[in-house]
Amino acid sequence: MKVKELNKYYDKLQLEYGEPSLCSIYNGGCEKKPDVCFVFMNPTGKNIASTKDWKGIRAPWIGTKNIWKLFYNIGVIDEELFNNIQSKKPGDWNEDFAEYVYQKISEKKVYITNLGKCTQIDARSLPDKVLKQYLDLLYEEINIVNPKKIVVFGNQVSSIFLSQKICVKSVRQKEFKLNIKGKEYSVYSVFYPIGNGMRNIDLAIEDLNCILKN
Numbered sequence: 001m002k003v004k005e006l007n008k009y010y011d012k013l014q015l016e017y018g019e020p021s022l023c024s025i026y027n028g029g030c031e032k033k034p035d036v037c038f039v040f041m042n043p044t045g046k047n048i049a050s051t052k053d054w055k056g057i058r059a060p061w062i063g064t065k066n067i068w069k070l071f072y073n074i075g076v077i078d079e080e081l082f083n084n085i086q087s088k089k090p091g092d093w094n095e096d097f098a099e100y101v102y103q104k105i106s107e108k109k110v111y112i113t114n115l116g117k118c119t120q121i122d123a124r125s126l127p128d129k130v131l132k133q134y135l136d137l138l139y140e141e142i143n144i145v146n147p148k149k150i151v152v153f154g155n156q157v158s159s160i161f162l163s164q165k166i167c168v169k170s171v172r173q174k175e176f177k178l179n180i181k182g183k184e185y186s187v188y189s190v191f192y193p194i195g196n197g198m199r200n201i202d203l204a205i206e207d208l209n210c211i212l213k214n
Contacts (some may be wrong), residue, residue: 001197003031003068003144009137010117017130018118022050027113028059028102035109036212039138039149041157042116042126048090050119060103060112063090066201070193073205074212076110077101090125111145115157123195131160135174139180150178150185151211153204156194162177162187173207 007026014024019177025043029184043050049064059069067088072082081104088097115138116131138161142150152158158166162176168189176187188211191200 001140001144002211003027003141006137006141006144007189008133009207010134010152013133014118016118017126017133019045019121021052022119022121023052023054023058024117025050025062025114026058026117027059027111028057028105030106030109031110031111031145034111034145034147036149036151037111037113037142037145039150039152039161040112040114040194041154042114042131043119044123045119045121046090047119048093052097056098057102059098060114062098062101063093066198067194070205070208071105071200074208076108077104082085082209111147112157113141115152115160125156128156128160135160142185143181143183146183147185150187151190151208152187153190157192158189168192172203173210195206 007024010024010026018024022045025047046064047061048054049056049058058108068077068082068085071077072079081101116126116134129179152161155166155168158168162178166189168191171189173188178187190207191197191204193201193204
C-alpha cells in the first residue's frame, strides 16, 4: 500500500470532524524510510493548501511561518529557504513553491504528518475521542513510511499515540519503544512549538537537536 491510498479515509473523516468547506491536510516529505517522522496535532485553515481550489500537495504548514523557525534551527531547511518562507505572505505560496519546499524536506530524509487530518477553521483543541479516530490510520501510515525515529509533539498527541499519559516536561529526550503491527519504533515526545506552545519552541529545538544527533 502507498501513503496516498489512505487519503480517501482521511477525506471521509474530514466530512465528519472537520470544516466541510475545507479539505484534509495529509502529509509530506520522504515517504521511504526517513530518518525521522514528525507527528503534529491537526491542521487549521491557515494552511492555504486546505482550500478547495488548491491543486498542489496538501501537506502540513503550507502558507504559515512560525513552524519553519523550528525546522530551520534543527537543520531541516537551510537559511536561504527559511528566509524565502519568512518573506512570503500566505497568499504568496503557490503549488510549485510548496512542492519545492517539501522536495527539500524529502532530501533531508524527513517526513511530516499530523495525528488528525481534519482541518478546522481555527486552532481550537480537538477532543481526544476525535483524534483517536485517526490513530489506526496513522499507525498504518507509519508502517508504510517506516521511519527510523518518530517525534510526537505535545502532551495530547503524545498520550494518544503512546497509549499512556504523557507530560512532555517529565520525559524530555526519553526514548519510548512502540510496537506497531510487529515492528518496534523509537518514539520521543517534544514540546508543541506553535500557538500557545511558542513559549516552548527553544526547548523543543534543544531536545530535537539532541534526539536527531543521537
